[in-house]
Amino acid sequence: MPTGVAIRDVREQLFDAAERILLRDGPSALTSRAVTTEAGCAKGVLHRHFADFDAFLAELVLDRIDRMDSQAAALRDAAGTGTVAGNLADALTALFGSVAVAIVALITFRDELRARLRQTWPTGVPVLTEATVMIASYLTAERDLGRIAADADVDTLAPTLIGAGHLLFADRKGIPPEAGAVRKMVTTVIGGVVQGA
Structure with missing residues (x-):
């Protein structure tokens, strides 16, 4: 994705991407790089919105609950x-x-x-x-x-x-x-x- 292009609902886009990976490939395939690639955005996008990958995963779990x-x-x-x-x-x-x-x-x-x-x-x-x-x-x-x-x-x-x-x-x-x-x-x-x- 080009730099400077706003992503709408970035959290939801990242959560949905993580869910697809989880369902398709299991927890061992779930990495920050895999999530951002699946979401079609730069890796830095995830780290701008979450302190680290485990913080992202915790928010994903709580969102799905x-x-x-x-x-x-x-x-x-x-x-x-x-x-x-x-x-x-x-x-x-x-x-x-x-x-x-x-x-x-x-x-x-x-x-x-x-x-x-x-x-x-x-x-x-x-x-x-x-x-x-x-x-x-x-x-x-x-x-x-x-x-x-x-x-x-x-x-x-x-x-x-x-x-x-x-x-x-x-x-x-x-x-x-x-x-x-x-x-x-x-x-x-x-x-x-x-x-x-």
């Missing part, structure tokens, strides 16, 4: 509609069909990134922790509506669903699991608490 807010709201709004298993299977497929699995691998891969994230996110893996909160909120709403048992342990069910979902989707190079496999996993996990099942 913020994007989960709309998914969490949609899932909460689905409480009382459709089936509990169907709503959860759809939510897990949307979550893990996105960049979430790759971000978990990135956080695991980079020690300095984990250290930076710990400054604002003291426990857990940020994407998975936020996803667990999303699922727990939905399950609580369904419990309040009487569609799952009043004594359902939401605080155990939510991370169980996230962990099992992550394992189903974790093979970045493989074919994503079929919808039936995701629904079977969800039904197995929540089968004992769904009312009328």
Whole structure:
């Protein structure tokens, strides 16, 4: 890109480029040079906007977590509609069909990134922790509506669903699991608490 040409929404352009690399090539291929090349800009652009590459990656992770807010709201709004298993299977497929699995691998891969994230996110893996909160909120709403048992342990069910979902989707190079496999996993996990099942 020629010097002096303004780049619109440079942060988003860099984040999108990083996401494409992460999904296509995995965390080991994610370098500042790869990101700026993918974004079609000079390497210095990244360093003008972020203190260093790990600061960029931390902001990328936090930005992608913020994007989960709309998914969490949609899932909460689905409480009382459709089936509990169907709503959860759809939510897990949307979550893990996105960049979430790759971000978990990135956080695991980079020690300095984990250290930076710990400054604002003291426990857990940020994407998975936020996803667990999303699922727990939905399950609580369904419990309040009487569609799952009043004594359902939401605080155990939510991370169980996230962990099992992550394992189903974790093979970045493989074919994503079929919808039936995701629904079977969800039904197995929540089968004992769904009312009328």
